Amino acid sequence: MSELGNLIYTPQRASGEAITKVESHTPKIHAPDKVSKNTPFKVRVEVGPHPNTVEHSIRWIELYFKEEGRAFNPVFLGRYVFEPVYHEPVVEVTLKLAKSGRLIAESYCNLHGVWESSKDIVVE
Amino acid sequence: MSELGNLIYTPQRASGEAITKVESHTPKIHAPDKVSKNTPFKVRVEVGPHPNTVEHSIRWIELYFKEEGRAFNPVFLGRYVFEPVYHEPVVEVTLKLAKSGRLIAESYCNLHGVWESSKDIVVE
Amino acid sequence: MSELGNLIYTPQRASGEAITKVESHTPKIHAPDKVSKNTPFKVRVEVGPHPNTVEHSIRWIELYFKEEGRAFNPVFLGRYVFEPVYHEPVVEVTLKLAKSGRLIAESYCNLHGVWESSKDIVVE
Amino acid sequence: MSELGNLIYTPQRASGEAITKVESHTPKIHAPDKVSKNTPFKVRVEVGPHPNTVEHSIRWIELYFKEEGRAFNPVFLGRYVFEPVYHEPVVEVTLKLAKSGRLIAESYCNLHGVWESSKDIVVE
Numbered sequence: 152m153s154e155l156g157n158l159i160y161t162p163q164r165a166s167g168e169a170i171t172k173v174e175s176h177t178p179k180i181h182a183p184d185k186v187s188k189n190t191p192f193k194v195r196v197e198v199g200p201h202p203n204t205v206e207h208s209i210r211w212i213e214l215y216f217k218e219e220g221r222a223f224n225p226v227f228l229g230r231y232v233f234e235p236v237y238h239e240p241v242v243e244v245t246l247k248l249a250k251s252g253r254l255i256a257e258s259y260c261n262l263h264g265v266w267e268s269s270k271d272i273v274v275e
Numbered sequence: 276m277s278e279l280g281n282l283i284y285t286p287q288r289a290s291g292e293a294i295t296k297v298e299s300h301t302p303k304i305h306a307p308d309k310v311s312k313n314t315p316f317k318v319r320v321e322v323g324p325h326p327n328t329v330e331h332s333i334r335w336i337e338l339y340f341k342e343e344g345r346a347f348n349p350v351f352l353g354r355y356v357f358e359p360v361y362h363e364p365v366v367e368v369t370l371k372l373a374k375s376g377r378l379i380a381e382s383y384c385n386l387h388g389v390w391e392s393s394k395d396i397v398v399e
Numbered sequence: 400m401s402e403l404g405n406l407i408y409t410p411q412r413a414s415g416e417a418i419t420k421v422e423s424h425t426p427k428i429h430a431p432d433k434v435s436k437n438t439p440f441k442v443r444v445e446v447g448p449h450p451n452t453v454e455h456s457i458r459w460i461e462l463y464f465k466e467e468g469r470a471f472n473p474v475f476l477g478r479y480v481f482e483p484v485y486h487e488p489v490v491e492v493t494l495k496l497a498k499s500g501r502l503i504a505e506s507y508c509n510l511h512g513v514w515e516s517s518k519d520i521v522v523e
Numbered sequence: 524m525s526e527l528g529n530l531i532y533t534p535q536r537a538s539g540e541a542i543t544k545v546e547s548h549t550p551k552i553h554a555p556d557k558v559s560k561n562t563p564f565k566v567r568v569e570v571g572p573h574p575n576t577v578e579h580s581i582r583w584i585e586l587y588f589k590e591e592g593r594a595f596n597p598v599f600l601g602r603y604v605f606e607p608v609y610h611e612p613v614v615e616v617t618l619k620l621a622k623s624g625r626l627i628a629e630s631y632c633n634l635h636g637v638w639e640s641s642k643d644i645v646v647e
């Protein structure tokens with residue numbers, strides 16, 4: 152397995168002290184279950200409630216896509232960097248898909264590591 | 276003046292061929308005129324309609340804040356990177372301000388440079 | 400396991416068509432085996448030879464650190480974004496460690512996904 | 524003039540308190556005066572000596588290029604993000620140019636704003 156992959160937290164994989172961090176660190180993905188081909192749709196990703204100070208905050212969120220039938224996955228979709236204090240760890244973006252697949256979100260807390268969630272999206 | 280500052284396009288400063296690019300490249304900032312102190316509010320920044328291909332797209336948007344009374348400005352607020360084709364050049368974020376100031380948005384097209392707009396926000 | 404972790408390629412995990420991409424996509428980490436505590440040292444990460452065009456290039460490299468004894472890993476160390484054609488996929492940076500651990504590098508090709516390598520560094 | 528451009532500090536434009544920050548914040552560009560067309564060459568950009576703590580550090584450096592004869596400038600070349608404490612504000616990259624122009628570096632301190640320097644490079 153990949154080294155980074157071994158370190159990424161998910162609600163399923165968290166154990167010990169990390170269990171207490173699941174609620175405040177796992178990215179919540181709000182996206183439709185089904186979308187139309189090549190038609191823009193909104194995706195909202197939010198983390199928290201979580202502290203938002205220069206010493207401790209969600210520094211960034213990023214999105215990847217595991218596209219069905221693609222020879223090499225994932226596609227990197229976007230990365231959103233947040234300045235502590237001024238910027239809440241929430242972002243709404245507009246995506247466009249040609250094929251079904253799995254949307255993967257990562258969020259990074261400077262004290263508590265990388266947290267992940269994912270959601271399947273069907274293209275009709 | 277700064278070198279980068281001299282190159283950044285704004286609707287007011289565009290001349291020659293750049294005039295034809297104002298509409299498709301200038302970031303549009305949707306934000307309230309007045310907000311409450313330290314209270315989250317939404318800001319939406321969008322660019323386009325603009326081509327969205329690997330050869331030509333809006334690659335990123337970033338936000339700065341010129342805060343009243345701050346010794347050194349600006350504050351870097353956030354940066355949003357978009358993968359061509361899959362990601363439209365639109366982002367909605369949630370900010371929180373302690374003082375009034377000017378929100379500054381930059382967008383980058385890989386063929387047509389850096390484009391800017393700004394909006395004053397009063398903290399009450 | 401994490402979704403992203405399942406998709407990250409390493410020389411050990413590559414199979415099928417990905418085997419032909421190992422040499423051109425795996426980040427090569429040049430770093431000392433042992434360093435002095437809190438003393439700056441150089442790390443060079445390079446990828447390739449790999450095509451470098453707007454349609455196909457190494458778009459970015461990032462570095463993480465799995466620090467011994469840290470409650471939550473990894474630490475995000477840095478991210479380096481490269482414009483195609485103008486920028487080769489090579490970066491040399493200066494790090495400073497207080498504890499031993501494992502340096503993890505990820506590189507992203509827009510056609511061939513995320514590739515990883517890692518290197519243990521002992522702090523004396 | 525652009526809003527951001529008005530805020531970017533350079534050694535020439537700094538006044539008042541900013542004069543005391545010139546030495547510690549201006550990016551130093553180490554690059555050849557002349558290079559061969561389409562041939563990789565190294566550029567080193569460093570900032571400091573500057574504090575490197577989570578409360579106060581050089582958060583990132585970025586590079587732009589003003590290319591002679593290009594209809595729209597600048598080209599965004601690269602962006603390098605540094606985690607405080609672990610990462611010094613120094614980066615060495617490898618560029619490749621087809622035409623002469625001006626390399627522009629920006630560095631960002633979370634307390635003292637955006638600082639700039641530039642260097643002309645002739646392509647032979």
Ligand SMILES: [Fe+3]
Pocket residue numbers: 176201207208260261262263
């Ligand atoms: Fe946290």
Ligand SMILES: [Fe+3]
Pocket residue numbers: 300325331332384385386387
């Ligand atoms: Fe354009």
Ligand SMILES: [Fe+3]
Pocket residue numbers: 424449455456508509510511
């Ligand atoms: Fe590739």
Ligand SMILES: [Fe+3]
Pocket residue numbers: 548573579580632633634635
């Ligand atoms: Fe500073």
